[in-house]
Amino acid sequence: ATAYYSDTNGVPKDGDGRVTHLGLRAGELAPRVVSVGSLSRAQRLRDLMDSVSLSLTSPRGFTTYTGTVAGVAVSVVATGMGAPMMDFCVREARQIVDGPMVFVRLGSCGGLSPEATPGTVVLNTPGSVYVSRNPDAFAGGEGGSTPAYTIARPVAPDPRLCAHVCVALRAALGDRVVEGLNASADSFYAAQGRCDEHFDDRNSTVVPEVLAKHPDACSMEMESFALLHLAACSLGTIRACTAAIVAANRHSAAVITTELLHETERVGGRAVLNAVASFGLYL
């Protein structure tokens, strides 16, 4: 019998040296990574690469395309949704690549500020906060007096990488680029202030509280904080920054069209791929 994986108290790998959730082994992932949430966005970015040498979908729902952009090795990874998926992506990627790494996320988000309209791209130059639900507040007893949601302080991107990506995005999208703080949330629903009569959520003030504390908050999604936080804790080995296409504005309720989404993915995606490929790796 073969062990399902080894090193359960570290970063588990199977008998072929593949990390358990990404499904990749050394040599299959480039040190320059563009992470996206959706598979179709990953495919659109793949189609912009010069060549693709590896396409792999893991049993846990991660799809990776590794190839070249302007002669430089780049990987595009579709992570799916949420901070735990980003955590798998960054930690398992770090395990199978030697030396300095660069991660840029091109996700999707809700627009919190009026200028973050559908089809703009919010680049998180000031970084991201994290909004999480506090289950103790809902349980009664001692926890009942604690706040139902907490907002963790901003974590910044790598400033040089972010400036480099900013130049590329602005050249491609002009004034459709908005720079501002992101708020990642631990769910799409409650912690993003979406109301659902079927649950006791106590979340009607979550978005106003984020904006009161951080008037520069422009975007809300689920993954960027996890990436920035892990990069900040990577002992200097990972540089990261995050951007997201505004899918809908939370004030006006305006929603992007499919055509505009795909165009923004292509134009923004090309800019991010070129920026990642042309950014020097250093410790």
Ligand code: DUR
């Ligand atoms: N997303 C949000 N909130 C939005 C729009 C987009 O979390 O309002 C991102 C994050 C998540 C996915 O991966 O898109 C949910 O639709």
